[in-house]
Amino acid sequence: MPGTFSQIYIQLVFAVHGRQSLIQPAWEEELYKYITGIVRNKDQKVLAINGMSDHIHILVGVKPSCRISDLVREIKNQRTISLKNGGLFHTDSIGRRDTVLFHIVNQRWIMSLHTLAIRKSIIRNIHFKRSINHF
Numbered sequence: 001m002p003g004t005f006s007q008i009y010i011q012l013v014f015a016v017h018g019r020q021s022l023i024q025p026a027w028e029e030e031l032y033k034y035i036t037g038i039v040r041n042k043d044q045k046v047l048a049i050n051g052m053s054d055h056i057h058i059l060v061g062v063k064p065s066c067r068i069s070d071l072v073r074e075i076k077n078q079r080t081i082s083l084k085n086g087g088l089f090h091t092d093s094i095g096r097r098d099t100v101l102f103h104i105v106n107q108r109w110i111m112s113l114h115t116l117a118i119r120k121s122i123i124r125n126i127h128f129k130r131s132i133n134h135f
Contacts, residue, residue, distance in 0.1 A: 009047070010068060011100050012058040014075070021053035032056075038075050042066070048104040052111055057104040 016022045023031065028051070035058065036046045045061040062068070103110060 006064050008062045008064065008066075009100070010060045010062055011104075012060060012072065012075075013055060014058075015055040016053075019054045023051065023053045023056070025053075035075055039071065042071050042074060044071060048101050050104045050107045052107060057107060059100050059104055 032049045035056070036049060039046045039058070039060055044063065044066055047059040047061055049056065049058045051057055060071070062071070
């Protein structure tokens with residue numbers, strides 16, 4: 001009987017309690033290494049980890065025997081930072097794996113684009129309202 005092969009990818013998103021900007025650039029790499037070690041000790045594999053000052057994204061390849069709730073609890077129990085209760089997670093198909101990897105690895109760049117788009121939208125709205133008020 002042939003062996004069974006499974007590929008399961010879970011994206012975990014942890015927000016700092018109160019969405020405070022507590023993750024400092026000076027030690028964020030150490031934090032990512034520490035969390036990666038926790039995941040490895042649970043016999044799972046971190047494919048990507050990155051974030052901003054107020055949240056972290058982790059893409060994990062998990063074995064079918066992995067209890068996601070236990071993995072999340074273990075990461076949160078280490079009290080590395082005050083993580084918001086729950087830890088949003090969802091599964092991704094293998095077809096979306098590369099998209100999720102790109103998003104996690106390029107988190108800062110993507111967030112700067114969102115911020116830039118929001119800023120431009122606000123500026124456009126202000127200019128539009130000013131032009132209406134001139135009539």
